Amino acid sequence: MARSSSQDTMELLAPAGGWEQLEYAIHFGADAVYLASTRYGMRRRADNFDEDELPKVVEYAHAHGVDVHVTVNTMMTDEDIDDLRRYFAMLDEAGVDAVIIGDMGALAVAREVAPNLAIHLSTQVSCMNAESARMYASLGVSRIVLAREMSLAAIAEMRRRLSDEIELEAFVHGAMCMAYSGRCLISDYMAGRGANVGHCAQPCRWKYALVEEKRPGQYFPIEQDDRGSFIMSSNDMNMLSHLQELKDAGVNSIKIEGRAKGAYYVASVVNAYRHVLDGEDADAWQDELETTSHRPYCTGFYFGDPGQNQGTVEYARSHQMVARVLGCAADELGERGAFKLDGLCDAAEPYRVETLCRNRFFEGEELEAISPDAAVRTCTVKRLVWHAAPGTDLKDIERDGLGRIIGPDPTCPRGTLVAVEVANRTMERYSFAVSFELHERDILRIRREGQDVGRVL
The missing domain is CATH 2.40.30.10 (Translation factors)
Incomplete structure (x- = not known):
């Protein structure tokens, strides 16, 4: 069951790629969940929710004291914008608490047709300075989902320059992307699957070799060390031991990545972060994060270079x-x-x-x-x-x-x-x-x- 957040703690925001993940996020203590319908979300491989399910989703979450944030953060075409008036009105009527938006046209439509929806700025906008945050706030944005490339010191400085009315949300756990704030075209060209509309094939995780055009079929390894090179494949983020530092920097909400992941991942990760947020020792819960599938862990860009996944283990679990x-x-x-x-x-x-x-x-x-x-x-x-x-x-x-x-x-x-x-x-x-x-x-x-x-x- 979720715990209610107080003003002196950070919101725990968990992924809900489907009904089971939603139930587990709430059961293990999320304060809010983020999810998508079958349209306009960046994780098309997740189960997601049909539009007619969303009122039931909101009713279930609200009955447990949990907010619902819906991602509407794909890159929008004019055809998409034409449909968004209907879509945002539907989300508003369903009782959704907030929408996560990455497109200025979508933001304008949301303000026009859905006055009850809080607007959160997607990490894909790469908002990294206070002046930019204030500009978006003037357009109706109440929360900035920070670019994952920001250091902890940069977040603290941004917070210092902003009023308390503008909330800051930061990723703390899960897969990271080699592209800046997730904006990437490699999947489009390598696999014909558009990453910016939710269909990323993750070609950055593939192992590459060099082929000389006059020697077809002969593969020459690109070796960074004796294990090869995985220069585009990032490690996973794990900030469980640094929640107090995030709070001290002025972060209002911490976000777990993973809408394409299963119920056990959601349960075990949310459980660990909930216990530490509630005052338990992070060291006692670090091993819990080894139990579910993950790449090698790092602390992202918060304290410097996050390093890269050397490819020896793509996923591991205990x-x-x-x-x-x-x-x-x-x-x-x-x-x-x-x-x-x-x-x-x-x-x-x-x-x-x-x-x-x-x-x-x-x-x-x-x-x-x-x-x-x-x-x-x-x-x-x-x-x-x-x-x-x-x-x-x-x-x-x-x-x-x-x-x-x-x-x-x-x-x-x-x-x-x-x-x-x-x-x-x-x-x-x-x-x-x-x-x-x-x-x-x-x-x-x-x-x-x-x-x-x-x-x-």
């Missing part, structure tokens, strides 16, 4: 999400309860957690649970049960040694409980005994070190 918690029921030490079936209760594990399987896990494995209001806890999978859906063919389960049918599922009419050794049916329900209580949308994960992954989970 853990994998295995299940989403659907609910948790107390069995009151086995005296009664829905799961007092065939010896499935034990005083040492008075709770049974019901989960939605995302990746395989086994009876006897040690899992970690992440919850918004607790430190990371470990549990061992005991008395694992598959909640077979109504109509599931179970005739071969016992014959093939895949499980043991226990009986009807009291949580699902015509469902069946089956004791199993492995949870391996993705997006199906499993439950097992635990010694502590968990809550809906908590996450269960397993340590699987040394993984290189091509998709952020």
